[in-house]
Amino acid sequence: MRLSEAIRAGHKGLRQSYTEYERTRVRDGRIVTVGVCALGSANRAMNRAMASENKIWPWADTHQENLQCAVEGCTDGARGVTVFDLIVHLNDEHHWTFDQIADEVQVLEAINGVEQGALSSGDTKTPARAKVPADAS
Ligand SMILES: [Zn+2]
Numbered sequence: 001m002r003l004s005e006a007i008r009a010g011h012k013g014l015r016q017s018y019t020e021y022e023r024t025r026v027r028d029g030r031i032v033t034v035g036v037c038a039l040g041s042a043n044r045a046m047n048r049a050m051a052s053e054n055k056i057w058p059w060a061d062t063h064q065e066n067l068q069c070a071v072e073g074c075t076d077g078a079r080g081v082t083v084f085d086l087i088v089h090l091n092d093e094h095h096w097t098f099d100q101i102a103d104e105v106q107v108l109e110a111i112n113g114v115e116q117g118a119l120s121s122g123d124t125k126t127p128a129r130a131k132v133p134a135d136a137s
Helices: 003-009 038-045 083-092 098-111
Strands: 022-027 030-036
Touching: 003 038, 003 098, 030 038, 038 083, 038 098, 083 098
Parallel strands: none
Antiparallel strands: 022 030
16 A cells, blocks of 8 residues: 555544644543544554554655655755655644645655555655745746
């Protein structure tokens, strides 16, 4: 499963959480998950333990020189981050929805030539997600 598909698939019935991988509550004496961030959603879709995304999608864990936040005017999205860093940034700082984040990841998958979910190497091409200047006209 691709990372973008997993982000869309794993959060069914759960709220989106911010700055937390997984939000839990105690109900009837049991710990239940009530919310996840975008990466938590992806891990749930794969039935994997939290924070195992770097093993499932290693291509998204490599630093990419031209990667930056696509939100106009955002100065926090430092260049040269990983796709995972960008996902966390979009989730926590901009509160993008699961679908918005998945759409962005889908673009990055296309740029990186990702066909399946798990590529075995960090064989990434140079992505280019250029910001559109506000005064482009
Ligand atoms: Zn940003």
